[in-house]
Amino acid sequence: MPLDVPAIRSQFPIFQREINGKRLVYLDSAASAQKPQVVIDAMVEVWSHSYANVHRGLYSLAEEATLAYEGARAKFARFINATDVGEIIHVRNATEGINLVAYSWGEEHIHEGDRIVITELEHHANLVPWQQLAKRKGAELAYIPVTDDGSLDLTVLPDLLEEGRTKVVACSVMSNVLGTLPPVSEIAAMAHAAGALVVMDGAQAAPHMPLDVQTLGADFMAFSGHKLCGPGVGVLWGRRELLESMPPFLYGGDMIVTVKRDDSKWNVLPHKFEAGTPPIAEVVGLGAAIDYLTAIGISNIQQHERRIIPYAMARLREIPEIRVLGPAPSERGAVVSFIMDGVHPHDIASVLDEEGICVRAGHHCAQPIHDRFCVPASARASFYIYNDEEDVDALVAALRKTVSLFARRQSTPR
Amino acid sequence: MSHDLYREQLLDHYHNPANYGVLEPADVDIEMDNPTCGDRIHLTARLDSEGHIAAVMFEGQGCVVSMAAASMLTEALVGKAPEEVNRMGLEDVEEMMGGVKLSMGRVKCAMLSLNATKQGLRDAGKLA
Incomplete structure (x- = not known):
């Protein structure tokens, strides 16, 4: 059964607030999930x-x-x-x-x-x-x-x-x-x-x-x-x-x-x-x-994420500066870590924060796997029951903004 | 807050850093990193006959905050005595960066180059 994401969001008081004047798009549930009113x-x-x-x-x-x-x-x-x-x-x-x-x-x-x-x-x-x-x-x-x-x-x-x-x-x-x-x-x-x-x-x-x-x-x-x-x-x-x-x-x-x-x-x-x-x-x-x-059903949650993840990965592929780490959409759970050419993950997270989007940036308490892929850090978007395609679209739009903000201007020798 | 971080002045220092490279020979030569975020800096400095900082260069990798702070610091440190450098803190770095207020998570990025300078001065025996 598909999840009713707007109804689920309304059960979490935190989604009533805004971040920097924008709708809260919480993509850091892999670090810690938000809490519904019943809890x-x-x-x-x-x-x-x-x-x-x-x-x-x-x-x-x-x-x-x-x-x-x-x-x-x-x-x-x-x-x-x-x-x-x-x-x-x-x-x-x-x-x-x-x-x-x-x-x-x-x-x-x-x-x-x-x-x-x-x-x-x-x-x-x-x-x-x-x-x-x-x-x-x-x-x-x-x-x-x-x-x-x-x-x-x-x-x-x-x-x-x-x-x-x-x-x-x-x-x-x-x-x-x-x-x-x-x-x-x-x-x-x-x-x-x-x-x-x-x-x-x-x-x-x-x-x-x-x-x-x-x-x-x-x-x-x-x-x-x-x-x-x-x-x-x-x-x-x-x-x-x-x-x-x-x-x-x-x-x-x-x-x-x-x-x-x-x-x-x-x-x-x-x-x-x-x-x-x-x-x-x-x-x-x-x-x-x-x-x-x-009550929502763990299998329903799994099905929901099996829909979100391929969508998110396909949309991220539209941005040539982004490289996603890890396996194909069908082989993974609801996290997508990525790097962006020429932009440190901290900067990605800060620009996204301006748009009300929460992602993790750093090594996510897993340094050896970052060493394995020869990157010091990555940005990570993770998805849960209160996320939908609209959140993915907000993420992709903000990442495009990040790319253009960092596009190297004409070098002016200092 | 973060909007401030990506204004022209800081992005300009990030894309076109001042004094990028290595001074040889140097009185101060230190490498330092922030393992949690992967920021890394190699900072070299030369002192004049009175023991004041005559020149600073840096090279490294990191976010806008760490690299722009390093670039601006190489300019701000010239003429200072090691004790003066040692007295500098977060407020001085924020003021140097045009009055930004750094969030908790970005403080250590901004402080990397100053901390490296202080440690380098200590290692070189220029600070008690």
């Missing part, structure tokens, strides 16, 4: 009517808060088709989820001489934790390379897995720069056959496509609520037997069952990994965001 209302509702600390109080308000908080966990489980809510760990964001795995699982299972495999297109969130773990342990960090067309070169993977030294393969489900959709299930099957665990970074993919942990083949997967039109909380999912075998990541209240002067016992899953008072209203807000997106 804002859900959090205000918690703070106004149902707020108390969770898992502790014996009064009815505390029970209400706990029910809402744990109800959201059940929604997160359904969202990724996890059957066991104990496998759903609330974290700050995908970054924290991956760090949890790298520290808690990694410290015990990665040893000198082991190999960790990641890919060249990883966001720093799924790169630096593994890089630093490898450094701490004297392990090897190997990269699956990216081809010129922006896909992964899996021909190297059998060699990387062959000797049985590889203990973990970490891969993004969707690149936040190129939009590439790596064949993660295929990678997972190869990794598992070689005895390695698979960690998937679902931060970029979760808003745009159905993620089913039963079929993806991941052992761990993390995603961020703020990219799902929710607030700043995230989810780590992991297989129960792995989570149970792992030591806690953070110590403190709520993650224990008993504390004696000299030792403590850990709470059951998922609480073992949730030390301290959690962001209660935010978790409930993410539950509301997932209800909102589920």
Whole structure:
């Protein structure tokens, strides 16, 4: 079913405002998505009517808060088709989820001489934790390379897995720069056959496509609520037997069952990994965001973007000064990164800002993939449920303006 | 705000930078970059007999803000003592660029050449 974009926009209060006197054209959802009124209302509702600390109080308000908080966990489980809510760990964001795995699982299972495999297109969130773990342990960090067309070169993977030294393969489900959709299930099957665990970074993919942990083949997967039109909380999912075998990541209240002067016992899953008072209203807000997106339909969102992306790429091709990075429209999610001859991405973003258009400029927390394509930075337009062809047209018109603004005038020697 | 950044004066310095190149020999010779945006500058300077800046040249790559600021700075620094350069800050750079107000995200672009000059002077032992 096609999305009713004007109706969706009207559900997001931010689209009532203007930027520099122009209609807001928000093309930076890959960095963080805007929030619909229902999500804002859900959090205000918690703070106004149902707020108390969770898992502790014996009064009815505390029970209400706990029910809402744990109800959201059940929604997160359904969202990724996890059957066991104990496998759903609330974290700050995908970054924290991956760090949890790298520290808690990694410290015990990665040893000198082991190999960790990641890919060249990883966001720093799924790169630096593994890089630093490898450094701490004297392990090897190997990269699956990216081809010129922006896909992964899996021909190297059998060699990387062959000797049985590889203990973990970490891969993004969707690149936040190129939009590439790596064949993660295929990678997972190869990794598992070689005895390695698979960690998937679902931060970029979760808003745009159905993620089913039963079929993806991941052992761990993390995603961020703020990219799902929710607030700043995230989810780590992991297989129960792995989570149970792992030591806690953070110590403190709520993650224990008993504390004696000299030792403590850990709470059951998922609480073992949730030390301290959690962001209660935010978790409930993410539950509301997932209800909102589920009502629209993740498959409908995917179809919507499969229409926008080819249109955007075709329109960008009309500007000869622009080079788009990454794979063909049919092979990518809803991000388009590009460079413009002779114009720094910062300048593109500043000129576009004048037109009310928000794009990201820089390396988008993914320096190695920019190095791979020999560009220091790029500009990135990303699309979501509130974007349509009209936004693409506004982008293209503003980019044409940028080209003409920077057209080299007659050189006048200084 | 951003409209100010792309007015004639700054674009002119971007397209036709002043003192573009390398001074040889030089008393100050430094390379600096902003890894987050890929701006990169190589700045060389020569001091006169009294220790004041006699000439500055730069080369590099970057956005309008970083390159125009560098170009204008090569002119503005001449005649200054190293201590005077060290006292310069964001306000001086904004004034030098014709009174623009830089947004948070562009400050480090504008400050790259001045920061490079200060670091270069320190490295050369010209600043305490």
